[in-house]
Amino acid sequence: MQTTMLDAVSEVLAVAFLVYxxxxxxxxxxxxxxxxFPVPPQFLTPGTRLRDYLGALYDAGWRGAAMGGKDQALQSREEWIAEHISAHWRERSEVQQRDGQNRWMRLTKRRLPSGYGICLIADITEQKKREEQWRADMERVQLTEEILDDLPQAVFVQDRNLGVVAVNKAFCAIMEIPSENVLxxxxASAFADEIASQLTDVTRHVLETGTPSATAVDLKGVSARGTRAVLRSQxxxxxxxxxxxxSFADAAQATSEVVAAACAVSTEAKSLPQQMGGRPVPTSAVHVGRKxxxxxxxxxxxxxxLRTLQRLGLDACCVHDAAEQEAFLSVARSVGVVxxxxVVDIEMDVNCLExxxxYGVGTITLDGFQLDTELAFLVMEKLSGLEPSPHTEDWEISTGDGQAPASSEAATxxxxxxxxxxxxxIVFSQILEGLGYAYRIAADGEEAVRLCAELRPDIVLMDVTLPRINGFEACRRIRAAERGSSRxxxxxGVLVQAFERDREECFAAGMNDVILKPLSPDAIEAVIARVAPELKDAFVG
Structure with a gap:
């Protein structure tokens, strides 16, 4: 009964033991x-002398140390047995040792006042592995801290729970805060609430997607002189x-014109209302004429x-797949437009990058989250090294007196x-030239109304988002001017998106039909055939 109970205790505790x-x-x-211990079973039966048990252990090739640090190879069998018996007679003894199978064990020996001795044997292999891993981690942490502290730019590291686990000396110097206040x-313990919230959103996004991020922030108020910086996360x-x-951008880059402008524009892109209210975009950040x-x-x-690109002063438009992109760039190259x-949506096919x-055009790849935080900065960074744009004035596609050439049959x-x-x-001009129509381009709504009265065109293709007055108002003025005449x-109406409210507004303004971007020859030809069949018939005739 006692033996059975002791065996159960041994197995529950996962500890082997001898009692002598x-x-x-x-x-x-x-x-x-x-x-x-690899000894024959007869040496583990009650009544076996401890000396005989140890001798069998020695003969089986086990050379566990009684005392750490001694050379076991120089000991004879009798010396080895005598030393181990001596260890068993100590009041307390504990040693950790590794066997031939690379397994670590702890031998704990106690000699009780009654003379009975107990030896407990526990497998501590996993514990030793954890200790070794912990030591290795500590060495890596120490090495990492030394490397980080030697970097000239400020760096901070967050774990998957968004807690700060490392900062370097440069970070503490810029933020004027001791490391123990951050780690x-x-x-929020280092940055103002608004910036901390913004950076936390960026960190969470990078953590979830693995997409590196570059965020421009204004650190004014952290130090007496104030700092603008670009923070890159990966x-x-x-x-x-x-x-x-x-990591923070280095001091030279953080104070450069490009970064300062990018910071300002990044803030503008998030905070300005639809009509560019608030403080103006710095002139150094405007790339007028860039496409x-x-x-x-x-x-x-x-x-x-498109909203952000337009605020930066760029001419921008959109295509929806690699085929449209290829066709568009081909047309642009053919007419000498650079x-x-x-800007490529990261969800698009890799063919778009190819x-x-x-065509040798620089690209930026972004996902939807990065539009608010990074697009303005990345555009500024990408375009900063380019030569000034040759297009400094309004530009339209026209030749001679402003009327595009066409075949003699369709010249009227x-x-x-x-x-x-x-x-x-460019797209409109290439399509209309290909279809054989003469054309004229108006760059804003007021010019469209004026040219419609002067030229009396056969048909008007009206973009609804025009400067000065939009396409809806321009159409209403055209209809008002025609009122009372037979013409x-x-x-x-030319729309970007097929929203029903936009269609309804087009028809309410007096338009005859609508067409959606991206444009194609077939779509333009079809809408002309629907609303002005006589124009199509005259061309065919």
Missing amino acids: DRNDELIYASRLISSY GGTL RVGKPGRYFIVT ALLVTSDTEFEAKS VDLI VAES QLVLVAEDNDINQ VTPVI
Whole structure:
């Protein structure tokens, strides 16, 4: 009964043990002893002398040390046995040792006042591995801290719970805060609430997607002189053990004109209302005449991107796949128009990047989250090294007296295009020339109304988002001017998105039909055939 109970205790505690009396004879050996010591079973039976048990252990090739640090190879069998018996007679003894299978065990020996001795054997392999890993981690942490402290730029590191786990000396100097006030806390312990919230959103996004981020922030008020900086974040580590490393731009870059302008424009892009209210964008941040192409099939991504690009002073338009992108760039090259930058939605096919590379145009890839935080800065950074744009004035596609050439049969068939975007003007001109129509382009709504009265075109293609007055108002003025006469000029509304409210507003303004961007020859030909069949018939005739 006692043996059964002792075996159960041994197995529950996962500890093997020997019990021997004052005459050094075994009175109990748990079943787990055989998993540690390779001795024949007869040497574990009650009554076996401790000397015989140790001799069998030695003969079996086990050379566990009684005392750490001694050379066991120089000991004879008798010396080895005598030293181990001596260890068993100590009041307290504990040693950790490794066997031939690279397994670590702890032997704890006690000699009780009654003379009975107990030896407990526990497997501590996993514990030793954890200790070794902990030491290795500590060495890496120490090395990492030394490396970080030697970096000239400020750096902070966050774990997957968004807690700050490391900062370097440069960070503490810039933020004027001791490291102990930051470590273990959140970004709120180092940054103002608004900036901490912004950076936390960025960190969470980088953590979830693995997409590196560059965020411009204004640190004014942290120090007496104030600082504007660009913070670059990236994810490192393995799944389940990710860290986010964020570094500040170096001092020269952080104070450069490009970064300062990018910071201002990034703030503007998030805070300005639809009509560019609030403080103006710095002139150094405006790239008037630069041309950007957006590649996305997401309408929200398109709207946000175009709004930011236009605020930066760029002429921008959108295509929706690699085929449209290829066709667009081909047309632009054929007429000598340089596209300076292509912004690609990260959800698009990789072919979009390959097309851009084949035409030698620089690209920016972003996802929807990064539009608010990074697009303005990345555009500024990308375009900062380019030569000044040769297009410093308003530009429209026209030749001679402003009327595009066409075949003699169709020379009297004039199409008026109301479009303010340079690149979309290229598309319109190439399509209409290909179809054989003469055309004229108006760059704003008021010019469209004036040219419609002067030229009396056969049809008007009216973009609804025009400067000065929009396409809806321009159409209403055209209709008002025609009131009382027999003339009714067909007007086609050109929309970016197929929202029903926009369609309804087009028809309410007096338009005859609508067409959606991106434009194609087939779509334009079809809408002309619908609203002005006589124009189509005259051309065919």
